Structures are given as structure tokens and as C-alpha cells.
Amino acid sequence: GKLKYAFQLFEESPERMKMESILLWNVLINGYCRACDTKMAKTLFESMPEKNSGSWSTLIKGYVDSGQLNRARQLFELMPEKNVVSWT
Numbered sequence: 001g002k003l004k005y006a007f008q009l010f011e012e013s014p015e016r017m018k019m020e021s022i023l024l025w026n027v028l029i030n031g032y033c034r035a036c037d038t039k040m041a042k043t044l045f046e047s048m049p050e051k052n053s054g055s056w057s058t059l060i061k062g063y064v065d066s067g068q069l070n071r072a073r074q075l076f077e078l079m080p081e082k083n084v085v086s087w088t
Contacts, residue, residue: 006027022048023054025044026054028044029041029059033059033065038062038063056075060075
């Protein structure tokens, strides 16, 4: 449905995404994680012009949910700011 449409918009115009909000990026990263495509989620994450703790936590959770615990741990260690949400 709508998630597939969002993926399509990104694939057609990734440059436009740079103008959008962090929240939209996080929603798309979460969508790719839920679709078991952590590779694309990581690509989006790395393309983000700006990240917040939610961005980091979303990809970390995606790795955990897909059983990629080493990647989750590595990303957690790189996270610049850890807050209460990061530890839950």
C-alpha cells in the first residue's frame, strides 16, 4: 500500500529526500527494516543529511529484529549520543 508507494518515491527521486524531514527518513528506514531489507535501510541511513537518536535507534532495532546482532552492536557503539530511548 502506502509503504510501497513511499519506497517508489524514494527510488525515483532520492535527491528530493534531502529536502524532507528527518521523520520521513526514519519512517522509510523503519519500513525497509520491517520489509527485511536492512541493506536498503542502511543505504538510506548513510544518505541522510542529518540524523537524530531516532534514526540510529530505528536502524539498530531493524538489525536486532532481523537477527543481525553484531551489526546492531557495532552501530550502537558508533552512536554519538545515547539517551534513554537508546537503552530500551
